[in-house]
Amino acid sequence: MKLNRVIRADCIKWLEGREPFADLIFADPPFNIGYKYDVYEDSKAYDEYHAWTERWMAVCREVLNPTGSFWIAIGDDYAAEVRLIGNKLGLHLRNWVIWHYTFGQQTTMKFARSHTHLLYFVKDPKCFTFHDKAVRTFSDRQREYNDKRANPAGKLPDDTWVEFPRLCGTFAERTGHPCQMPETVLDRIVLVSSNPGDVVFDPFAGSGTTLASAKKLSRQYVGTELSEAYVESIRERLEEVTPIAELGPTPHGRWSPEHIRQLQALYMTAAVSTETLYSKPALLASLTAMFNWRIAHSGCAETYTAKEIWAKLEHLRKQACLGRIRVHADESPVGPARPMPKVPKMPKMPKMPKMPKAPKAPKVANVANVPNLFE
Numbered sequence: 001m002k003l004n005r006v007i008r009a010d011c012i013k014w015l016e017g018r019e020p021f022a023d024l025i026f027a028d029p030p031f032n033i034g035y036k037y038d039v040y041e042d043s044k045a046y047d048e049y050h051a052w053t054e055r056w057m058a059v060c061r062e063v064l065n066p067t068g069s070f071w072i073a074i075g076d077d078y079a080a081e082v083r084l085i086g087n088k089l090g091l092h093l094r095n096w097v098i099w100h101y102t103f104g105q106q107t108t109m110k111f112a113r114s115h116t117h118l119l120y121f122v123k124d125p126k127c128f129t130f131h132d133k134a135v136r137t138f139s140d141r142q143r144e145y146n147d148k149r150a151n152p153a154g155k156l157p158d159d160t161w162v163e164f165p166r167l168c169g170t171f172a173e174r175t176g177h178p179c180q181m182p183e184t185v186l187d188r189i190v191l192v193s194s195n196p197g198d199v200v201f202d203p204f205a206g207s208g209t210t211l212a213s214a215k216k217l218s219r220q221y222v223g224t225e226l227s228e229a230y231v232e233s234i235r236e237r238l239e240e241v242t243p244i245a246e247l248g249p250t251p252h253g254r255w256s257p258e259h260i261r262q263l264q265a266l267y268m269t270a271a272v273s274t275e276t277l278y279s280k281p282a283l284l285a286s287l288t289a290m291f292n293w294r295i296a297h298s299g300c301a302e303t304y305t306a307k308e309i310w311a312k313l314e315h316l317r318k319q320a321c322l323g324r325i326r327v328h329a330d331e332s333p334v335g336p337a338r339p340m341p342k343v344p345k346m347p348k349m350p351k352m353p354k355m356p357k358a359p360k361a362p363k364v365a366n367v368a369n370v371p372n373l374f375e
């Protein structure tokens with residue numbers, strides 16, 4: 001089969017009758033919540049959407065290699081259905097990951113949605129690819145407690161992923177597709193669930209995030225997408241991606257932009273400030289090992305020293321290119337007392353409308369006269 005391409009096609013029609021070819025499938029279908037896509041109509045009746053989900057999941061399962069992994073992104077409304085269809089197809093659920101992000105949109109009558117479900121299935125529960133070292137992060141024992149028992153190699157992230165913000169309209173990564181996922185989320189999935197050279201397939205390629213991540217991390221890729229316009233834009237996006245492995249040895253002190261992006265991503269997920277890395281050299285050593293594992297799993301033969309990592313982080317910090325750590329912000333608990341900041345005056349609250357009086361409670365029979373049925 002011809003690999004490393006995106007095809008304008010209906011995924012079901014394109015997949016039907018094919019032999020297994022995919023080592024990893026990442027599917028992010030339309031969630032049936034009325035999103036505006038180029039050609040797809042995203043508000044179907046429940047039964048129609050359910051039947052369609054069964055069909056595309058079944059054909060994806062058919063093309064998954066025996067040791068393959070199948071990740072599905074889905075919203076609240078159909079997460080349970082996807083899990084049950086997975087069961088029916090004989091897939092094994094390994095994790096039900098919640099990707100949590102904060103969302104700018106305000107709600108007044110219910111809590112704002114701020115997560116997506118990532119269901120992680122495998123075909124064979126005993127034989128699958130899982131590279132824990134490629135995605136490790138700091139444990140609390142390392143980060144917070146300075147505990148000597150901490151594993152210097154860090155720990156696997158939990159199944160709630162809070163470290164990847166949604167792509168805002170202003171982010172440079174944005175392509176204009178209405179539902180583009182951040183590459184950082186896909187990088188974690190591709191790194192942990194496939195090997196360099198494996199085939200990654202995305203039936204709903206959208207803006208091409210999965211394919212871009214796969215190409216960057218030296219995997220082969222195939223995607224299908226219904227919209228001709230999206231396919232064009234994916235092709236343009238993929239042309240800009242160079243596999244990390246092909247970037248070649250960087251002369252001392254000169255980093256390729258993709259290695260810098262990987263370091264920035266690791267810094268964000270490790271969630272330890274440069275101040276802490278400076279004061280805890282063991283953490284810097286672990287971060288260096290994590291970075292080297294990460295790029296080794298992208299097919300890159302190069303390794304970096306702690307000194308090089310530190311110098312690059314400092315350089316990025318000075319240029320304000322490190323981003324804001326969202327979780328475990330490690331502000332030092334000691335230090336000089338700080339004066340109370342000036343708090344702005346609160347705007348006057350509008351007058352509350354008068355609440356209607358609660359209706360009088362009906363007369364209740366004297367409990368003493370009610371027979372005790374429990375005796």
Ligand SMILES: C[S@@+](CC[C@H](N)C(=O)[O-])C[C@H]1O[C@@H](n2cnc3c(N)ncnc32)[C@H](O)[C@@H]1O
Pocket residue numbers: 009010011012028029030031037038039040177179180181182203204205206207208209210224225226227230
């Ligand atoms: C939620 S978006 C995928 C976004 C993608 N994960 C990304 O990060 O850019 C779903 C995409 O599926 C496409 N689509 C809908 N039905 C399809 C089908 N039957 N075959 C292929 N693509 C389809 C839509 O055009 C849309 O671009």
